[in-house]
Amino acid sequence: MAVEVALERLLEMAAATPIVQHERVSLTEAQGRVLAEDLVSTLDLPPWPNSAMDGYALRLADWDGETPLVISQRIFAGQSPDPLAAGTCARIFTGAPIPMGADCVEMQENVIVEDDQRVRFTQPMASGQNIRPQGQETTVGEQVLGAGTRLGPIELGLAASLGRASLDVIRRVRVAVLSTGDELVEPGQPLGPGQIYNSNRVLLCGWLQRLGCDVVDAGILPDDLATTRTCLAQLSDVDLILSTGGVSVGEADFLGIALREEGELTLWKLAIKPGKPLTFGHFRGVPVIGLPGNPASTLVTFALLARPYLLRRQGVQAVSPLKFQVPAGFVWTKAGNRREFLRGRIENGRAIIYRNQSSGVLRSAAWAEGLVEVLEGRTLAEGDIVSFIPLSEVLD
Ligand SMILES: Nc1nc2c(c(=O)[nH]1)N[C@H]1C(S)=C(S)[C@@H](COP(=O)(O)OP(=O)(O)OC[C@H]3O[C@@H](n4cnc5c(N)ncnc54)[C@H](O)[C@@H]3O)O[C@H]1N2
Ligand code: MOO
Ligand SMILES: [Mg+2]
Numbered sequence: 001m002a003v004e005v006a007l008e009r010l011l012e013m014a015a016a017t018p019i020v021q022h023e024r025v026s027l028t029e030a031q032g033r034v035l036a037e038d039l040v041s042t043l044d045l046p047p048w049p050n051s052a053m054d055g056y057a058l059r060l061a062d063w064d065g066e067t068p069l070v071i072s073q074r075i076f077a078g079q080s081p082d083p084l085a086a087g088t089c090a091r092i093f094t095g096a097p098i099p100m101g102a103d104c105v106e107m108q109e110n111v112i113v114e115d116d117q118r119v120r121f122t123q124p125m126a127s128g129q130n131i132r133p134q135g136q137e138t139t140v141g142e143q144v145l146g147a148g149t150r151l152g153p154i155e156l157g158l159a160a161s162l163g164r165a166s167l168d169v170i171r172r173v174r175v176a177v178l179s180t181g182d183e184l185v186e187p188g189q190p191l192g193p194g195q196i197y198n199s200n201r202v203l204l205c206g207w208l209q210r211l212g213c214d215v216v217d218a219g220i221l222p223d224d225l226a227t228t229r230t231c232l233a234q235l236s237d238v239d240l241i242l243s244t245g246g247v248s249v250g251e252a253d254f255l256g257i258a259l260r261e262e263g264e265l266t267l268w269k270l271a272i273k274p275g276k277p278l279t280f281g282h283f284r285g286v287p288v289i290g291l292p293g294n295p296a297s298t299l300v301t302f303a304l305l306a307r308p309y310l311l312r313r314q315g316v317q318a319v320s321p322l323k324f325q326v327p328a329g330f331v332w333t334k335a336g337n338r339r340e341f342l343r344g345r346i347e348n349g350r351a352i353i354y355r356n357q358s359s360g361v362l363r364s365a366a367w368a369e370g371l372v373e374v375l376e377g378r379t380l381a382e383g384d385i386v387s388f389i390p391l392s393e394v395l396d
Helices: 003-016 153-161 200-210 225-234 255-262 295-313 363-367 391-395
Strands: 022-026 055-058 069-075 088-092 104-107 111-114 118-121 143-145 166-170 174-180 214-221 240-244 263-267 279-283 286-291 324-327 339-347 350-353 370-374 385-390
Touching: 003 263, 003 279, 003 295, 055 069, 055 118, 143 153, 174 200, 200 214, 200 240, 200 295, 214 225, 225 255, 240 295, 255 263, 255 279, 255 286, 286 295, 295 339, 295 363, 295 391, 324 350, 339 363, 339 385, 350 370, 370 391, 385 391
Parallel strands: 069 088, 174 214, 174 240, 240 286
Antiparallel strands: 022 166, 055 088, 055 104, 069 118, 111 118, 263 279, 279 286, 324 385, 339 350, 339 370, 370 385
16 A cells, blocks of 8 residues: 555544544643644734834935934834824834834934934935834634644644633544564563563653653563453554554554454555554554554654654644655665655755665664665666655654
């Protein structure tokens, strides 16, 4: 199955079981969450015209082109000025309200101040110059952000500028993280013969937390069908079970079997590398995404499939990461029948790739800045165009 088809099906299923419950949280708590309301402005922003410069406000018609104007008031940000007396100017600072009657601000670098009292303007000026009009950012009643927007520092800054201290966001998605494998040991424990440390758990838990999920650490699951069934059955109250490993065709791969027996096995064998045996299904009605166990496969399939799924369940429409086209700075001779997502970087405007692209090598991703997409059946010469997906696009 092509990765686009799998993604489309996953997104359809996500949209069919949307998480609609929402909660009101403070702006700091809203970081990484999804907006559940339309954010409509209740004020004009800025609320009044204000100065973009430190300088002098005047009514342009009061200036004859040479006679200095007397300074009649000083206006700081935070003050409420008197109307500008006819034939005078006002000392004004950046962010301060423009006094009624003034239609122009000249920056102080362009004037000569005489006796601390009069200002000689030295250059032609235009009406409206250096004035930030009322409502230039937004006006009362205007929708500034829509429900389904993922909230980052910029969106939260915008909400704050409108005076919002809290927002309605979709409740946290509850995700159980399950690491399957008899060989796995948690870091900090001694390593016995045949064992390796569990790296996928911390990778996924950290990533899910950034996505605003409520992570249930379901621990390490031994490669055993009965235990797999029992463990999955205990996770009946989550929105998604996200597992790693145990999805291929080996004699110790039980996740697919458990889903087929007590639920539904929906996806199997994707035409991507790494990540071929990605599995999607249900266990007694609870959605399950089974990521392949190899760490780089876990990373790529989470980035390209599980993350968009989790965002769509919360109503986010824009779930696909930005890609850009870049010339390859490497040669690729082995045309594959799966789409490859190589761990790469941009150097001198060209994509280069980590020397070892084994799906068991997580260091490739630590070195990388992004995923270089090589289409099915393609070979590459240096300078051929490839797509590049920055890791920053998929990691937050
Ligand atoms: N005969 C075939 N064998 C395999 C195929 C195939 O098509 N035919 N596909 C290969 C591909 S591609 C992948 S990817 C792997 C995926 O296997 P599983 O998802 O079943 O994962 P495991 O077999 O359990 O583990 C694979 C690998 O990853 C290591 N691992 C697992 N979990 C963790 C963890 N939490 N932290 C660190 N490392 C982990 C595990 O020790 C294995 O080395 O199947 C191929 N086989
Ligand atoms: O597709 Mo597997 O994820 O390459 O190693
Ligand atoms: Mg396996």
